[in-house]
Amino acid sequence: MADKLEQYRGKRDPSKTPEPVPGEAPEPGGDDTFVIQEHHARSLHWDLRLERDGVLASWAIPKGLPEDPATNHLAVRTEDHPMEYLTFEGEIPRGEYGGGTMTVWDRGAYETEKWSDREVKVVLRGERAQGRYVLFQTRGKNWMIHRMDPPLRDPLPELVPMLPVRRAKPPRNAGEYAFEFAWGGRRTPALIEGGRTSVPLLRPLAGRFGSRTAVLDGEIVTLAGEEEVYIAYDLLYDDGRSLVAEPYRKRRVALEALEIAGARWQTAPAWPGAPEAVGRAAREQGLPGVVAKRLDSPYEHGESKAWIFVPTGA
Template sequence: MADKLARYRSRRDPSRTPEPVPAEPPERPEARQGEGDREGDGDAFVIQEHHARSLHWDLRLEHDGVLASWAIPKGLPADPAVNHLAVHTEDHPMEYLTFHGEIPAGEYGGGAMTIWDHGTYETEKWSDREVKVVLRGSRASGRFVLFRTNGKNWMIHRMDPPARDPFPPLEPMLPVERVRPPRDEEEYAFEFAWGGRRTLVPIDGGRTDAARAYSWLRALAASFGSRSAVLDGEVVTLGGAEVLVCYDLLYDDGRSLVAEPYAARRAALEALGLSAARWQTAPSWPGQAAPVRQAAREQGLPGVVAKRLDAPYEPGPSKAWLLIPSPGTSRK
């Protein structure tokens, strides 16, 4: 039998990478009676999140004593209406089922690799041009088909119904200007009006369209890995650099939050722990109108925004968000 790991081995030096590099060709497993549709099929899979030159996910399926592998730049598709590119790569050794670690810079595939999910799968079809499987993992589950399109380029299609809510319409909720804070201020959270450029940041597959305007947001999107999100905030200049100040979360890990009250959305936003040189979570103070207005005046900000704690996210102008300008800064 031909050495199925020859290509894998030729690309790696075991003295320079922590990856498993077996010295001998893999042995073909015993045929399993009644399992799969081809002799030698195993049933283990792993998906690794790979922060290499570009973020992607590696799907590996046990087959004929090795791990058949595809690099998927945007991860598994959650919606059957959208197929994702899957680049067929060299077979990997079975030891790769548990591999995680840092592949040194300069080596093939250099970068951090973590195990995103693992489990078992069932084979419905396996040919040189089409692989149809049922994944049974903790994060990845359901029926998928990989089909070849051109050379090493394949596509992966989800055959089950959508696994997540659709993204909400990307139209921001806007405050209505008011001279004084609301009387029932305990029902509101008070935040600074930043006076920046309002920006919605959809994140999917470690990427964001907002990077077209702000290239530095690519790093923010990559930090989310496979977690999908829609952030709401403003791009402001702080300390001479543009910074994204986030103050709302419309979508989180496959679930739309627009119908949730602001207090719940705010808690979910804070749980993300967004804090870096170019992005941060805006401070928020429930029921504290006077001290927040005073701080806004002292910092030369346009005013404060009062947000009802029980209000859903309503695109367009909404009386649930009130802009109270600092003296002399009315926008009217």
């Protein structure tokens, strides 16, 4: 019988990589265990591995598992991996095959509905990955992965910004609002999905999000004549759950939990019930004004009286 791990061993030097490189040919097992690893290699991707005939049949999925049956994702068939890879995490040295950081994203049991050379149907029963999927070969060596059952997550919201109304003075009931700086930047809602985003400035941040899907609202601003910085001040979607119907105070807590802080991206500061102090600070920094946001308001598309812009000259 051919050694299913011959190709795997040929690509790895056990003296240079911490990966398991067993010397013996694999023995058949239960064919009921899977692992998904998040792999920060030359490009971020996820590796799906299904136990089959004593090895882990493997596919690299650049965008992760599809959440919606309407969208298929590319799945690149790679060499079979040893069973020891079910628990492997570590740093593969740069310059070695697959160099980069690998962590276990999910692990669990699976059931096989069909397995052929061109099509694999399985039911995944992990903590994070659950559902019916089919992997199918297209032209050449390319494969795709398709979710067969309904999505378990909320649909993504429309990227239509909420806009403030203009007023000469802050609201009288200041305790019902949080006050933020009006930055005067370029409004830029941002979808982060599968470690990627269409906003170039945020691409390094998106990679750190891993498989987490999020929709941010914010602006790209130039602070003190330096480099552009993304200022995030709202969160519309987080890890499968739409937040647009949630009050601002809850969206704000979820946004702060993401800990968006770095040289090129920041979480906008907000101060409940402090219009005078925030307005004074905005004037001192030469900002165009202050935005008062009702603590109990949902995220509404277009102009809303729940957000009030007060210019610094008022």
